[in-house]
Amino acid sequence: MALLAVLLPLLMLGVVLALGRYEDLLLPPREAEPLEPVTPPAPTVRHQASG
DSSP states (O other), rough: HHHHHHHHHHHHHHHHHHHHHHHHHSSSSOOOOOOOOOOOOOOOOOOOOOO
């Protein structure tokens, strides 16, 4: 029973990794999305301490 507790998570990890590799082979590669132009951040308002 202890052997099953050790081997079952390893087997499940192997299945998840194998499915990930299968998905990579099955799906076409994604095209690169165009980058948006970088704009400077909007100016912020500074508050003066009253007093």
